[in-house]
Amino acid sequence: MKENFNPARSIQNLQFFGEFGGVNPSIEDSSTFTFLKAQRMEELFEKELEGCYLYSRHWNPTNHYLSEALARMENTESAMVTASGMAAITSTLLQLCSAGDEIVSSRMVYGGTYAFLKNVAPRFGIHTRFVDITRPDVVEAAITPRTKVLYCESMSNPLLEVTDIPALALLARRHRLQLVVDNTFTPMIISPANLGADVVIHSLTKFINGTSDTVAGVICARHELIHQLSDVHSGTVMLLGPVMDSVRAASVLKNLHSLHVRIKQHSANAAFLAQRFLEYGVKVRYPGLNRHPQHELMKQMMNGDFGFGGMIVLNLDTKERAYTLMEKMQQANLGYLAVSLGFYKTLFSSPGSSTSSEIPQEERKAMGLTDGLVRMSIGLDEAMPDTWARLKPCLDEVEKMRVVVE
Secondary structure, eight states, X not given: OOTTOOHXXXXXXXXXXXXXXXXXXXOOOOSBOOOSSHHHHHHHHHSOOTTOOOBTTTOOHHHHHHHHHHHHHHTOSEEXXXXXXXXXXXXXXXXXXXXXXXXXXEXXXXXXXXXXXXXXGGXXXXXXXXXXXXXXXXXXXXXXXXXXXXXXXXXXXXXXXXXXXXXXXXXXXXXXXXXXXXXXXXXXXXXXXXXXXXXXXXXXXXXXXXXXXXXXXXXXXXXXXXXXXXXXXXXXXXXXXXXXXXXXXXXXXXXXXXXXXXXXXXXXXXXXXXXXXXXXXXXXXXXXXXXXXXXXXXXXXXXXXXXXXSEEEEEOSSXXXXXXXXXXXXXXXXXXXXXXXXXXXXXXXXXXXXXTTTSOHHHHHHHTOOTTEEEEEOOOOSOHHHHHHHHHHHXXXXXXXXXXXX
């Protein structure tokens, strides 16, 4: 249940000490670890031993600290950090599925995820049925005896559709499936495990780290799955080797402690701009607006007062207008024309020609993912009225293009 769960407080109550009493845990910058007894090394190849480390591709103490903190945040039994969000996604799905198995996935997912499911997973004999995840009846109709996993994003990239996680959890239980949820867009805002998800994935690169200087991911789940992923004989994380660098893990751990402050500011700033866009007359999609089709659903699933997130999508109707707006905003020092999200400065991109370009054009069109979209990750600006005062002239220039064309 989500009642009374506060992910920020869970992290706040977690304390690690450095080797010599430092307030930050020591960084274990080693690839391999020594044993005083040869027998102990043999035992570690057979089973997990608390406090014993073999090789950093298997586990590293610094990575363990970060994993534990992220498990606390997502309220799961355990977690394992990886070298990227895609590493977390692919390792999880390859661990849960074998040749002949099927996945039912949201059709609206990050382009890299879509490309893996569509183009790479079939090489392993794993096939995916893509569906409108906002319709549980359609999801259930796609389930077959071969289905092993339901896959979705809490808030879809890039159209910001909000998934009914409790409804999918019921389907997963009914059909004995694993529900895997990518929670990258809504850390702390939504806690999928409390709503019935079996596995929660993040790209730590985004909001959780928040400084666009690290590529990393995490898998949050039951102890059993994390042990399977790290098994020296059959674990996909262990054997495929997407290990996170310990120095970067220490950096993310420090940034994690300010996430609750940052995510509230991202949300507040996005809500401010979404309302201004709406009043201006731009086609805007933001879950915090009453007109968003899943606004009420998201309110039911949210934790506390973390807001509706820092992501906004605008529809400028054409690629030319979308490109013009992004270039004008960058020239006005409003942010950067760049992929990714969760940075302290606003980032904007056109997903149809960038982060979702892996999806075929016909399918993008059917989803409503048109060339005129601009995805905005709203930054931590302190004075939003000033931000809007510089942004409005950029919109005015785009509107002049509309008048000329019409």
